[in-house]
Amino acid sequence: MALTLLEVSNLRIVKHALVHPGDGLNVIVGPNGSGKSSLLEGIHMLGMGRSFRPGPVGQPIRRGETSLNVRGCWCTEDGGQIALGVERGPEHRRIRVNGNTCDSAGSLAQVLPLQAVLPDTRYLFLHSARFRRGVLDWGLFHVERTFYEAWMRYQRALRQRNAALRAAQPLATLEPWEQTLAEAGEHIEGLRARYLEPWGMLAMQYSEILMSGMQLRLEWRRGWPEAQSLADTLSRDRERDCREGYTRAGIHRADLQVHLQGAPLRECASLGQQMLAVLALRLAQVELLMQTSGRRCLLMLDDVVNQLDRDRRASLLARVAQLGVQTFVTATEIGGLETTGSPNRRVFHVEQGRVFAEEANEE
Numbered sequence: 001m002a003l004t005l006l007e008v009s010n011l012r013i014v015k016h017a018l019v020h021p022g023d024g025l026n027v028i029v030g031p032n033g034s035g036k037s038s039l040l041e042g043i044h045m046l047g048m049g050r051s052f053r054p055g056p057v058g059q060p061i062r063r064g065e066t067s068l069n070v071r072g073c074w075c076t077e078d079g080g081q082i083a084l085g086v087e088r089g090p091e092h093r094r095i096r097v098n099g100n101t102c103d104s105a106g107s108l109a110q111v112l113p114l115q116a117v118l119p120d121t122r123y124l125f126l127h128s129a130r131f132r133r134g135v136l137d138w139g140l141f142h143v144e145r146t147f148y149e150a151w152m153r154y155q156r157a158l159r160q161r162n163a164a165l166r167a168a169q170p171l172a173t174l175e176p177w178e179q180t181l182a183e184a185g186e187h188i189e190g191l192r193a194r195y196l197e198p199w200g201m202l203a204m205q206y207s208e209i210l211m212s213g214m215q216l217r218l219e220w221r222r223g224w225p226e227a228q229s230l231a232d233t234l235s236r237d238r239e240r241d242c243r244e245g246y247t248r249a250g251i252h253r254a255d256l257q258v259h260l261q262g263a264p265l266r267e268c269a270s271l272g273q274q275m276l277a278v279l280a281l282r283l284a285q286v287e288l289l290m291q292t293s294g295r296r297c298l299l300m301l302d303d304v305v306n307q308l309d310r311d312r313r314a315s316l317l318a319r320v321a322q323l324g325v326q327t328f329v330t331a332t333e334i335g336g337l338e339t340t341g342s343p344n345r346r347v348f349h350v351e352q353g354r355v356f357a358e359e360a361n362e363e
Contacts, residue, residue: 001296002326003112004081005073008042010062013353020357021328022346023075025321027337028330030350036330039348039355040116040300042070043328045086047114047298049095049105061088074112077295082111106148113142113289113297115282117304122275125258126266132256136192139199139285143292144191154184158247166245171238182231185251189222189230192254196220198291202284207260210276210315214261223253275307279316286325299327306331313337 002023009016013035028036041060044052051060061068067089074082085096086108095102097111115138124131140147157180164173200218207216224233233249241247258265258277265277286297299320305313317337320327331337334347347358 001077001113001298002075003043003046003072003298004075005071006039006042006046007069007071008039009070010065010068011042011070012038012060012062014038014042014355015062015353017353017355019348019355021326022344023326024324024344025317025346026326026328027334027345027347028328028350029332029334029347031332034350035353035355036350037302038353039350040302040328040330043072043298043300044114044116045070045088046072046074046084047108047112049086049093049108052116052118061090066090072112084108084111109141113295114300115286115297116300116302117279117282118300118302119304122271122278125278125281126274129255133252133254135281135285136195136199136256139195139288140188140191142289142295142297143195147188147191150184150187150191153180154188154251157181157184158250158252162246165242165247168242171242174234174238178231178234181234181247181250182229185230188251189254192222192251193220199281199284199288202287203281206280206283206319207277209319210280210312211260211273214273216265216277216280217259217262219257219259221255221257223251223255224249272307272309272312275304276312276316279304283319283323286323290323296325299323299325301327301329303330305329305337 003021004023006019006021007017008014013033017039019039028039030036038060041051041053044050053060067087069085069087071083071085074084076082083096083098085094087094095105095108097107102108125135137147137151157177161174161177161181164177196218200216203216203218207214224230228236230250234247237249258281260269260273260277265274269277282299286299289295289297305316308316317329329337349356349358
């Protein structure tokens with residue numbers, strides 16, 4: 001499974017770029033501000049339907065243009081080709097899969113499994129419980145067919161219950177939403193607990209490889225008391241939730257705790273160790289996806305290798321090559337990436353939004 005074509009138009013500094021990536025390691029090289037990350041942003045849109053940059057910088061249309069377009073071709077395990085496309089304007093977004101317009105970005109994610117480690121990933125993972133839940137739920141989305149529908153039902157019921165709480169509606173009107181929350185929430189919690197065990201085992205193995213024998217341990221904290229069902233908890237908390245105007249208990253309050261050598265990762269690890277821990281968790285999910293579904297995902301490492309010393313960088317890229325997944329790496333210079341263990345490495349140079357493929361050396 002690999003992205004065989006990427007075409008980007010009017011995305012930030014990139015006016016137009018047409019790239020034919022390899023199915024192994026793709027190195028995107030250029031100075032800061034040249035447009036390297038914009039190429040990865042285009043790939044992210046093909047897999048997620050949105051930019052990976054939040055807030056005001058999340059408006060990616062090139063200055064002076066009215067819309068941007070990204071299209072790609074995804075090659076499946078059986079050799080099939082799936083055309084993907086995203087068009088964005090100030091007030092609209094159009095998603096197409098094989099020429100058909102789709103309502104949800106989930107249609108893209110189902111086709112193109114995408115793992116991205118970005119400059120802010122380490123910070124978000126350490127400081128945002130919502131982000132940590134999302135990392136785990138990425139795995140469930142791709143390996144548990146019942147997850148997405150249950151998650152959507154839960155989110156709809158949560159919005160309805162919160163709206164009723166803010167409107168101070170009679171407490172009895174909360175019961176239908178609570179029933180849906182309890183059913184969908186208990187189901188998702190079971191899926192999360194079942195996924196966590198193999199993921200944690202693989203993450204420990206990757207941390208030992210990337211961090212010279214240091215071990216990660218994952219601890220899951222569900223979003224309501226262990227001794228109670230979610231239905232009982234929601235019923236018990238009605239009056240308090242009504243006073244505060246939101247639902248305090250449920251899967252949306254769960255959290256993933258990560259420990260390194262028995263101590264909380266946020267407290268005991270250096271910045272480099274924290275990044276390596278995040279990489280171990282992500283690579284473990286990539287391998288778990290292959291083990292459970294036979295599918296390979298696309299891996300993006302944006303400005304990550306520059307944060308690692310030469311030995312760690314070599315260890316990371318060697319392990320990625322062993323996984324055999326299509327990988328995109330950005331770097332300000334090619335030094336340290338010449339020998340990566342990937343037999344089909346391709347290099348793309350980016351200068352002021354223009355992309356040039358490096359010619360392969362003849363043997």
